[in-house]
Amino acid sequence: MRILLPALVFLAATTTLSAQNPPRATQPPAPIEEAAPPPAAPEPPAQVAPEPPAMQPQVPVPQPPDDLNEINIDYRCRILVQDRANANGHFSHPHFSEDRSVCHLKAVSHTHLYEEQLDNGVLKRTPYEVNECTYILHNITPDPIAFVVHQPLNNGWRVDSTPAPTAIEDGVASFRVIAKPGQTIHLHVGERR
Numbered sequence: 001m002r003i004l005l006p007a008l009v010f011l012a013a014t015t016t017l018s019a020q021n022p023p024r025a026t027q028p029p030a031p032i033e034e035a036a037p038p039p040a041a042p043e044p045p046a047q048v049a050p051e052p053p054a055m056q057p058q059v060p061v062p063q064p065p066d067d068l069n070e071i072n073i074d075y076r077c078r079i080l081v082q083d084r085a086n087a088n089g090h091f092s093h094p095h096f097s098e099d100r101s102v103c104h105l106k107a108v109s110h111t112h113l114y115e116e117q118l119d120n121g122v123l124k125r126t127p128y129e130v131n132e133c134t135y136i137l138h139n140i141t142p143d144p145i146a147f148v149v150h151q152p153l154n155n156g157w158r159v160d161s162t163p164a165p166t167a168i169e170d171g172v173a174s175f176r177v178i179a180k181p182g183q184t185i186h187l188h189v190g191e192r193r
Contacts (some may be wrong), residue, residue: 068146068178076149077103077135103139106186108133128192130160135187138172139179149175151189161190 050191072080078096109132114125137147151165151173161166166171 022047042142068144069141070146070148070176071102071148073103073135073137073149075149077105079103102138104136106134106136131157131191132161133189135189137179137185139181139183142193144178144180145179146176147185147187149173149177149187149189151191153191154193157191157193159190160192161188 019083022023037067044058074080074094074096076156078098079102109130111132112127113130114127116123116125118124135149139145139173151159153159153168153171153173159168163175163177166176167174173189174175175187175189177185177187
């Protein structure tokens with residue numbers, strides 16, 4: 001019995017401990033509940049597209065007529081006084097007159113310049129030339145007219161001016177500008193090579 005008593009005490013102590021701390025069985029973990037997403041911000045009210053403005057009657061912009069009288073001027077500011085045989089033809093033997101109240105040249109210059117640029121850290125200078133002049137065109141008539149300035153281009157030269165020519169044919173650049181009655185126009189023409 002003496003042997004049994006310690007065994008009983010041990011058994012009683014083990015039972016008491018197991019009653020206080022139940023055995024941990026391997027149970028599946030409790031599912032994790034996700035929190036509900038926060039409520040979405042209320043959508044802004046749909047915007048109504050603004051109504052287009054009421055159609056206003058369009059006022060036609062006065063355009064210069066295409067059948068304006070033309071005054072043809074050469075590179076020396078001389079006025080061509082001979083009519084062509086037909087509108088598309090060339091002048092056979094042109095006749096010119098000079099009138100400084102209609103056209104004269106201003107600021108005629110020939111300049112040698114350099115264009116500089118870096119190429120892999122090396123400064124390269126490229127020379128070029130510029131010819132520039134300004135035609136002063138004055139409409140002395142009571143009607144709008146079109147001045148057509150014919151500027152010949154030398155070999156290797158290109159037009160470098162604003163406004164650009166309206167046409168380039170047979171090595172001649174043509175600039176067309178419209179002048180109102182009594183108006184003076186400064187037409188700058190530049191060439192570069």
